[in-house]
Each structure stands twice: as structure tokens, then as C-alpha cells.
Amino acid sequence: MVGNLYIFNFNSMLKKIIINIVLVGITVFVLDLLIGKNLDYNYFKAVEGENFQITYAIEKTKADVLIIGSSRANHHYIPKMIQDSLNLSCYNAGMDGCVLLYQNAILKSVLKRYTPKVIILDYIGGLEDEELSYDMLSHLTPYYDTHEEIREIVELKSPFEKIKLLSNIYPHNSEVYSILRNTFQSSKRITDNGYKPEEGVWEKEMDTIKTILPYEFDKTILAANKEFLYLAKKSGAKVIVIYSPIYLSFKQKQELDFMKQLCKEQEIPFWDFSKDSMFLNNKKYFKDVKHLNHTGASLYTNIIIKKLKKELQLINQ
Amino acid sequence: MVFTSFNFLIFFPLVAIVYYLTPKKYRWLSLLIASYFFYINIKPVFALLTTGISLSTYIFTRLIDNTENETKKRNYMVVNIILILLPLFFFKYFNGINSGIFTLLESFNLRWPLPEIKLILPIGISYYTFMAIGYTIDVYNEEIEAEKNFGIVALFISFFPLILSGPIERANNMLAQFRESKLPNYKMVSSGLKLMLWGYFMKLVVADRVGIYVDAIFENYEFHNGTSLMIATLLYTFQVYADLGGYSLIAIGVSKILGLNVRENFRRPFFATSMSEFWRRWHMSLITWLTDYLYTPITFAVRKYKIWGIVIALMITFIISGIWHGATLSFVFWGVLQGVYLSVEALTKNNKLAFEKKYNLSRKYWYVFINIILTFILFSASELFGRGTDMSVALTIFYKIFTTSGDIFIGTSSTVIYMFVGLLLLFLKDFTDEYYPDKFLLFENKYKFIRILSYSTIIVIIFLIGVLDGGQFIYFQF
Numbered sequence: 001m002v003g004n005l006y007i008f009n010f011n012s013m014l015k016k017i018i019i020n021i022v023l024v025g026i027t028v029f030v031l032d033l034l035i036g037k038n039l040d041y042n043y044f045k046a047v048e049g050e051n052f053q054i055t056y057a058i059e060k061t062k063a064d065v066l067i068i069g070s071s072r073a074n075h076h077y078i079p080k081m082i083q084d085s086l087n088l089s090c091y092n093a094g095m096d097g098c099v100l101l102y103q104n105a106i107l108k109s110v111l112k113r114y115t116p117k118v119i120i121l122d123y124i125g126g127l128e129d130e131e132l133s134y135d136m137l138s139h140l141t142p143y144y145d146t147h148e149e150i151r152e153i154v155e156l157k158s159p160f161e162k163i164k165l166l167s168n169i170y171p172h173n174s175e176v177y178s179i180l181r182n183t184f185q186s187s188k189r190i191t192d193n194g195y196k197p198e199e200g201v202w203e204k205e206m207d208t209i210k211t212i213l214p215y216e217f218d219k220t221i222l223a224a225n226k227e228f229l230y231l232a233k234k235s236g237a238k239v240i241v242i243y244s245p246i247y248l249s250f251k252q253k254q255e256l257d258f259m260k261q262l263c264k265e266q267e268i269p270f271w272d273f274s275k276d277s278m279f280l281n282n283k284k285y286f287k288d289v290k291h292l293n294h295t296g297a298s299l300y301t302n303i304i305i306k307k308l309k310k311e312l313q314l315i316n317q
Numbered sequence: 318m319v320f321t322s323f324n325f326l327i328f329f330p331l332v333a334i335v336y337y338l339t340p341k342k343y344r345w346l347s348l349l350i351a352s353y354f355f356y357i358n359i360k361p362v363f364a365l366l367t368t369g370i371s372l373s374t375y376i377f378t379r380l381i382d383n384t385e386n387e388t389k390k391r392n393y394m395v396v397n398i399i400l401i402l403l404p405l406f407f408f409k410y411f412n413g414i415n416s417g418i419f420t421l422l423e424s425f426n427l428r429w430p431l432p433e434i435k436l437i438l439p440i441g442i443s444y445y446t447f448m449a450i451g452y453t454i455d456v457y458n459e460e461i462e463a464e465k466n467f468g469i470v471a472l473f474i475s476f477f478p479l480i481l482s483g484p485i486e487r488a489n490n491m492l493a494q495f496r497e498s499k500l501p502n503y504k505m506v507s508s509g510l511k512l513m514l515w516g517y518f519m520k521l522v523v524a525d526r527v528g529i530y531v532d533a534i535f536e537n538y539e540f541h542n543g544t545s546l547m548i549a550t551l552l553y554t555f556q557v558y559a560d561l562g563g564y565s566l567i568a569i570g571v572s573k574i575l576g577l578n579v580r581e582n583f584r585r586p587f588f589a590t591s592m593s594e595f596w597r598r599w600h601m602s603l604i605t606w607l608t609d610y611l612y613t614p615i616t617f618a619v620r621k622y623k624i625w626g627i628v629i630a631l632m633i634t635f636i637i638s639g640i641w642h643g644a645t646l647s648f649v650f651w652g653v654l655q656g657v658y659l660s661v662e663a664l665t666k667n668n669k670l671a672f673e674k675k676y677n678l679s680r681k682y683w684y685v686f687i688n689i690i691l692t693f694i695l696f697s698a699s700e701l702f703g704r705g706t707d708m709s710v711a712l713t714i715f716y717k718i719f720t721t722s723g724d725i726f727i728g729t730s731s732t733v734i735y736m737f738v739g740l741l742l743l744f745l746k747d748f749t750d751e752y753y754p755d756k757f758l759l760f761e762n763k764y765k766f767i768r769i770l771s772y773s774t775i776i777v778i779i780f781l782i783g784v785l786d787g788g789q790f791i792y793f794q795f
Contacts, residue, residue: 013503017503021510024769035777159323160323160324164323164785173785
């Protein structure tokens, strides 16, 4: 009798709990829908900032010369200079902290719409199994529903990404500030086709040598790297892989050898500026150990333009 | 599988359902299986260690219980404590001792480099080691009878909500609950869910966001000025509170949903007006463990020295607490600092009380406020050494705080904004709980509508500004 009463109480308790959980679930669902849709609307309405640049790279750019890479790409190549010198439109789709998985997604979205004349991949390595490489795919979650070609890449973030993306807010996690800022800022800022200059010279001490010890490559990132070069080459664009200048003598033989070998196999030029004497240990061109400042970027872009001219002449001949 | 992983959000409801459906007699078994499944999924080999410690603890506590001979009892206890401590010393201090000896050899040019072996610390070892030791001592002191069911002892050592970061539980609270395996009532489940929700908020919205800012400064301390380093030092204390406090709330909440009451671990520590009060509110399960099994016996042993006996006991207890955190000089110094703070308070207690009484200070808001701030600053300063960094790094940061200044590092403005939103909400909750426990109720509001809306809003805030790709809990390393 007591046992039955206990079970009855437990069952009625469970019923009460389940009702409350359902009520919370419904409220969360409504709030998620309202807030999420609103964020989504304003996210795609942006006319400047990082979000806009990603949208532009994925959905809008039709540039002849497309630069893809991480922050080093973003701060090292000045599209306006390339545009003026080569008479080819240029867009810099480099993104801070985003390495090969992200870059592969950008390439796939671009190739779905058009084929650039030149694709430049700024390579830094980053083939290790680092959570950050996967976390940075958060930048792509707003495009998950509408861009089939990048879904597989976004789902690499975690095994439950598909479920998480049922939420309308989740794709904009930690983006609310930038979305609101872009929404309420009325003035349009002129951006140089994705390029973000780094101002100033790093005054403090900088390492001059850094050794990256050999490590096991992440198989997924490795595959993404190979796929990138394969797709880019297959598209018919002129593909060039560049290791742009770096302040310190970065000893990462394993990563460089890997990319050089890959480029050799695919017959893609690999321009290695990692030991370029003009830049190595030359503080005035750098904002920090890995990033050129605007002066350095101008000088470097000029060098790239000259090399590109030669490369493109060879094609035309 | 950590609490903040999506896997856990699937794992736990399944465990709860299986637990509820299992006949009462075998409920402990379902929890034991779940606990080992949880731990094995972190690293299978670690489970061998918990099994070994459980077995040793079971055998020796039974032996203690079955003999009347005091010497034998004592020997059994000592042997078991040594056996339990061996893995902790080996795994925790192996790397530290190695690098210490290497440094010594290098200083005499005697170092002959060969491939190094680095051992990974079995996660949670410091916690279940303390729980096993506590249980052994309790049986020896005849405060509790030795458990006859090995499975229950193994469950006590490996109980999945507590195994990674505590709270450090006691056998006299948990064993009976495991044996009885009562199903929870409505109040327990509801309270457990609320604690879990707030725990997730503390971890994902506050701790991990503050962590992004603090790491950006501490990991590049050479390039930051004293002002930024000071701000990071103060914020780090909030980060630890939100991290371990949040973890503890989730652990307590999970246990409640399973019908088990687990001890509190934090009670709004930043409203403490003295260091002694602070330590009654901060990491309470560790400090009560240390008080019961270390501080009190030492105080008793050195009682002839009166107040200086207390000072000795405090210093020993907190130095051991520092060593428990890690085998580095900075952790030992952290322990020394806590010991010094508390010793000074103990030595000046009577004078302070007389002074406060004379000027009726304890009721004055400004006096309470000053004491709160002072306590917070003292603890935050000590946490600079409790971060697990090298002593030289901690000292450099400490030196820079007092010798350099400049603009505060902002980094990414969104990080700073989200961080302050999280901190503000956490402060408001703790403030109202501390000073107005019956007012401004949200989770406990009498209107269901407000309660539902409050839970939902917290969930939405987690979706909006929580660090959902965040890392591990800070205290997993200990």
C-alpha cells in the first residue's frame, strides 16, 4: 500500500516536472524563434564588418583575383593595389584565426557561383588537431541552412552540430554585439575589398626564432588541404600558394615540406617568403611576429604584383 | 565527457530514466555502471586506478572494522592511506620532481638528455583520493561502519557527478543514500534542475568568457602593463568562482535529480568580510575536509602552544592544501599566503573585535564594504600564485602590477561586453541571495509565469552569449 502510494507520488511528480519542462521548452522555442530570426535578418543586412565580409566572400564577390587565407592573408594583400596594377578586380577573403577548413568552405561557395581567374592561398600551416580550427567554423553557421556546399564542413565542428543548428540563435552565438553594432551604425565605412590594414610598429621585444616541432597532422584538415588545391586547380583558375613574410625565423619544415610536395604534385606554384631577407627580423614592416603592418603589406603586395604579372604573362603566352 | 558537452545532455537524462526504472535494490548498480561508463569515456585506463583505490579502501576498511586490536586498526589505516596516496604522488608529482631534478642536473652541467616520459594526471584523482582517505579515517575513528557491499564503496569513489571536480563528499553522507537509493521528490528534482541551469550559466556565460579575456592577458604577460595585469588578476578570481562554483552546482543538481543530497561547495564567497569567513564560503568541501582530517588533529596535537598552535596548524594545513593543488613552488607559496592571512587574523581577532565593538563598526555599511573589498583583493593577489604558473612568472606579474601602468587592454570589445553582462547578472543574483533572500525572487517566484520566463531567459542568454565552444573546467587539473 505504502509502496503503491510512493510510486503514485513519484509518477505525479514526474508528470509535474515534465509539464514544467515542456512549458520552458515552448517558451525557449518562441524566444529562440523571435530573437534568432531577428538576428538572422540583421546579420545579412550588414554593410560592413567581419560578418559582412564573410557574406560578401561567400555570396557576392565575383573578383578576378581571390585571396584566401587566415589573418595573414587578410592583413598582407592590398586588393586595390592589385586591381590598379593588373587591371583585374580583387577581393581579400582572409579571416582572422581561420585556417584550412574555413578556407575550403569559402572556396566551395565561390566555385559554386563563378571561377576566379587567380586564386591565391596564403598558407601558414596549422595542420595540427587543434580545437580552434574547428571552433572557428562558427563563422559559417549562419550560412548552414542556405549553403548546401558548406554543410559538411560546418558539421565537422561537433558530432551534434546538426541538432544544435535547429536553434535559430545558436548560429549567431556570441555575435549579438556585432550584429547590433552593425544595425545601429548608420554610416557606411569604405573597406578595401576585405583588406584590413594593421597600423603601427611593434616596439617591444619579439622572438627571432621559433621552432615548430614535428607533430601528427589532423587527417580531416589534411584532406581539406588536398581538396582545396584539387578543387581550385580543377576549376581552371590560376592557383598560387604563398607563404607570406614573417618576422621570425619560423622553423616548421614538416608543414612547409608537406605543402611544397602537394603543390609539386598538382603543378601549382609555391612562393615561399618565410626566409625573405627583406622582411626577416625587420621590425619596421611588422605589427607583430606574424603580421605585416600597412607599410610592410604595401611593399609585399608590390612584390606579389610583379610576380603575378610574370605568372599571368606566361599564361597568356 | 564533461558537463558542458552535448554528450552529457544526452547521457544524463538516460541515466536518470534507467535509474528511476531500476528496482530499488539495484539502483546503486545502475549508478555504478553509469559512473564507470562516464569515467571510461574520458580515458579507459584511469578506471583501473579508481577500481584499485576502491578495492584497497574496501578491504582495509573491512579489516579495520573487524578487529578490536588498536595497533592493527591503526596499521590498516596507515597502509591504506599510503596505498591511496601513492598513485596521487606518482601521477601528480612525477613530472614536477623530474623537472626539478633536471634543473638541478643542468645547473651542474650533468644533464644527459634522453627521451622524456611525461605522465598525464588521471582526471579527478585528487578528489577521489581525499574521499577514500576520509572514509578510511572515519571507519578508523568509528564514526561510520565499514560498508559491506564493495559496489557501494566503488560507487562512492567513482560517482560520476563528483569524480572530476568534487564537491569532496563524505562517506557518512553518501553511503547510506546509495544504499537506500530513494527516488527524488518534486522539490529535489525541481531544485536540481534550477541548480544545473545556474551552474551552466556560471560556467558558459561567466567563467569561459572571463577566461578568454584573462588568458589573452596572462598568456602574453610580458606585453601587458600593470593596470591590465591587475584587472586580469582580479577577474581571474571571478573566473575560478564561476568555473568551479558552476561545476559544483551542476554536480549538486545532477545528484539531486537522482535523489541524492550532496554538500554545498560555494556560498557567495565574495561577500565575506574576512579571510576566515571567506574560507567558510569558498571550496567548502575541500576546506571542511582539511579542517576535519588535518587542521583539527594538528591543533589538538599542538594545543599546548595555545594561539601559536593554531598558527602552526593553519600553516601546515594550507601548505598541504597548496601541494594538493600542484607540486610547484607557486602553489606552496599560495598555501603559505593563505596560512599567513588566516594566522594574522587569528592573532589579531580579539583586538579587531574590541575595536569594532568600541566604534560599533560591524553594523556600518562602509566598514563592511571595505572589509569585503580587502578580503577580495587579498585572495585575488594570492590567486596569482594559485594559477599553476611558474613562480618566476607570478612574481614578474606581481612586480609589473606595482611598477607599470597604462591603458587597460580591451582586445575584442564583444568579449568585454559579454563578460560584464555575465558578471553583472552573477553579482545581482549573489547580492540578492546574500542580502535580500526573500526579495527579487525569479527562480523561486510565487508566480509560475515568472519562474518559467526566468528559466527560459537564462537558457536564451546561454545560447546568445555563452561560450559554447569552450574548454575544460579549471579544477580538472587538480
